[in-house]
Amino acid sequence: MSSRVRLWVFLVGAAGFAALFAAACFDLPAFGTVPHPYGVRAVHAALSHHTANVIASVNFDLRAFDTLGEESILFSAVIGTVVLLRQARDEHRKDPEPATVHPPVRRFALLTLPFALLVGLYVIAHGQVSPGGGFQGGVVTATALHLLYIAADYRALERVRPLTLYEIGEAAGEAAYVITGFAAVLAGSAFLTNVLPFGTLATLSSGGTAMVLNAAVGLEVTSGIVVLLARFLDQAVEIEDPGEDDGSPRHTGGGGGNGDDEREPA
Amino acid sequence: MSTSDGWLAAALVPLLALVPVLWRIAYGSPKDRLIGQNLTSLLAGLVLLLAARGFHRTSYNDVALVVSVLGPTGTLIYARFLDVLPDSRLVRWTALAGVPATVLPLCVATGPGRAMVKLLLIGALLIAGSVVTSGRGGKGGVTA
Amino acid sequence: MTDVLIVVALLLVAGAATAAVLNRDPVRQALVLSFLGLTLALLFTFLQAPDVALSQLAVGSAVTPLMILLTVRKVRRRPGSGGDGADKPAGRER
Amino acid sequence: MTAVLEVLVWWAALTGIWLVLISTVDPLELLVGSASALAAAMLARAGRRAVADR
Numbered sequence: 325m326s327s328r329v330r331l332w333v334f335l336v337g338a339a340g341f342a343a344l345f346a347a348a349c350f351d352l353p354a355f356g357t358v359p360h361p362y363g364v365r366a367v368h369a370a371l372s373h374h375t376a377n378v379i380a381s382v383n384f385d386l387r388a389f390d391t392l393g394e395e396s397i398l399f400s401a402v403i404g405t406v407v408l409l410r411q412a413r414d415e416h417r418k419d420p421e422p423a424t425v426h427p428p429v430r431r432f433a434l435l436t437l438p439f440a441l442l443v444g445l446y447v448i449a450h451g452q453v454s455p456g457g458g459f460q461g462g463v464v465t466a467t468a469l470h471l472l473y474i475a476a477d478y479r480a481l482e483r484v485r486p487l488t489l490y491e492i493g494e495a496a497g498e499a500a501y502v503i504t505g506f507a508a509v510l511a512g513s514a515f516l517t518n519v520l521p522f523g524t525l526a527t528l529s530s531g532g533t534a535m536v537l538n539a540a541v542g543l544e545v546t547s548g549i550v551v552l553l554a555r556f557l558d559q560a561v562e563i564e565d566p567g568e569d570d571g572s573p574r575h576t577g578g579g580g581g582n583g584d585d586e587r588e589p590a
Numbered sequence: 591m592s593t594s595d596g597w598l599a600a601a602l603v604p605l606l607a608l609v610p611v612l613w614r615i616a617y618g619s620p621k622d623r624l625i626g627q628n629l630t631s632l633l634a635g636l637v638l639l640l641a642a643r644g645f646h647r648t649s650y651n652d653v654a655l656v657v658s659v660l661g662p663t664g665t666l667i668y669a670r671f672l673d674v675l676p677d678s679r680l681v682r683w684t685a686l687a688g689v690p691a692t693v694l695p696l697c698v699a700t701g702p703g704r705a706m707v708k709l710l711l712i713g714a715l716l717i718a719g720s721v722v723t724s725g726r727g728g729k730g731g732v733t734a
Numbered sequence: 735m736t737d738v739l740i741v742v743a744l745l746l747v748a749g750a751a752t753a754a755v756l757n758r759d760p761v762r763q764a765l766v767l768s769f770l771g772l773t774l775a776l777l778f779t780f781l782q783a784p785d786v787a788l789s790q791l792a793v794g795s796a797v798t799p800l801m802i803l804l805t806v807r808k809v810r811r812r813p814g815s816g817g818d819g820a821d822k823p824a825g826r827e828r
Numbered sequence: 829m830t831a832v833l834e835v836l837v838w839w840a841a842l843t844g845i846w847l848v849l850i851s852t853v854d855p856l857e858l859l860v861g862s863a864s865a866l867a868a869a870m871l872a873r874a875g876r877r878a879v880a881d882r
Contacts, residue, residue, distance in 0.1 A: 438872035455784035463792035
């Protein structure tokens with residue numbers, strides 16, 4: 325296809341899209357005024373299941389199956405990254421160089437670390453009560469751990485990050501979601517139906533299975549992000565290409581494993 | 591103009607201050623950009639606190655809480671990779687003047703209680719984060 | 735008043751997104767992207783969607799920059815690919 | 829001994845912060861809060877040690 329034809333194909337497509345998009349825009353309900361029929365029903369459903377945060381109710385109750393799909397996307401994306409960023413046969417590992425961090429920065433990072441972790445856990449735990457939830461809190465929790473990389477260097481982070489545990493945690497989070505879904509089937513309802521008692525509105529025990537699924541997503545996301553960043557950090561800090569040979573090799577090729585076998589337990 | 595409109599109008603001040611910051615982030619020197627990044631999270635935290643009050647949603651304060659924790663973290667990540675942690679009086683003074691000017695009226699409006707302590711905690715975090723990341727840290731926070 | 739906030743936030747988002755496209759260096763783009771993420775979080779909050787704002791903040795303020803910067807460091811360390819247009823030469827790893 | 833003391837101080841401080849973050853106090857909230865604070869306190873100590881002796 326010549327560039328002229330491509331341009332015409334693009335112009336025809338763009339014109340068609342513009343016409344349809346403009347037509348659709350005129351049919352939209354007025355901005356932010358009329359209560360949307362879906363919104364009204366979602367709020368009603370959330371309150372009837374004692375879930376104060378309607379978004380959590382939509383994510384983990386009304387559309388729990390969609391969320392299972394989203395969780396699986398993250399899960400498989402992390403697995404894909406682990407496979408892609410493994411240590412290749414002709415690459416070798418070297419110990420990361422220690423860094424001396426400016427003392428105020430180190431103190432700040434070390435003091436923020438437990439606090440950030442607490443905030444992350446708070447956001448996960450209150451997913452069904454206030455804005456937030458498993459995904460948001462999980463990412464904050466995983467970020468908290470990486471403050472140790474900021475406070476010092478990759479060695480320090482490796483010491484407090486038993487990667488195998490996080491790999492198990494990721495799988496366990498995904499599994500817990502599916503198992504909760506099948507528990508509803510065993511209880512005689514459809515897959516992922518909210519079968520647990522709903523509890524009191526706006527408390528930690530409210531929301532029935534929404535609360536359980538939220539916690540499962542929290543575990544999956546925390547572990548998933550830690551594993552993901554571990555692969556990126558390994559590649560950027562430890563693993564060297566065949567051409568590079570500054571520093572002392574820790575491990576020279578052979579096996580082509582992903583490096584787990586030689587990592588000492590923390 | 592109602593009181594909630596007043597809070598939202600106040601939120602407009604730090605929001606509009608983000609316009610020149612964007613310019614510096616996009617076209618400034620590496621140092622300028624890092625200062626801009628630092629300033630962005632600080633101003634965003636203030637906007638969020640004021641907006642939460644303006645919308646009468648105390649739970650929106652959680653968003654500001656997350657900014658106050660993750661904002662400085664982001665700045666320190668950039669500092670580590672760009673190898674600069676610029677000394678910035680602008681950030682320091684924005685934090686030392688802007689945060690109390692925002693948080694104290696909010697505390698008065700909230701009244702004593704745990705919600706007020708939470709506001710003070712977020713304010714303290716915003717100040718601490720900004721002061722540490724704008725101090726005379728030398729190179730990248732890493733004195734190798 | 736909310737409408738004014740929404741309009742300002744929208745303009746900031748549009749400006750930041752344009753600036754991200756106009757910048758060519760990945761590290762600069764990462765910084766503009768952080769700004770874009772924060773303004774998006776503000777916009778979502780003004781539109782009464784704090785959950786989405788939190789997602790954007792959590793991902794955009796630390797994890798995405800860290801991933802971009804680690805990737806840039808790895809790519810620039812490759813032999814034969816010098817730090818072209820880089821803010822700093824390929825540094826030591828720590 | 830110092831280990832227990834360090835974790836205990838962190839735990840008390842973080843549980844206090846949790847109580848500030850939440851909106852309503854009930855037994856379950858206290859349980860989850862103190863468990864989370866304990867995890868964060870242990871990480872605080874582990875992190876400090878990892879940075880101190882590398």
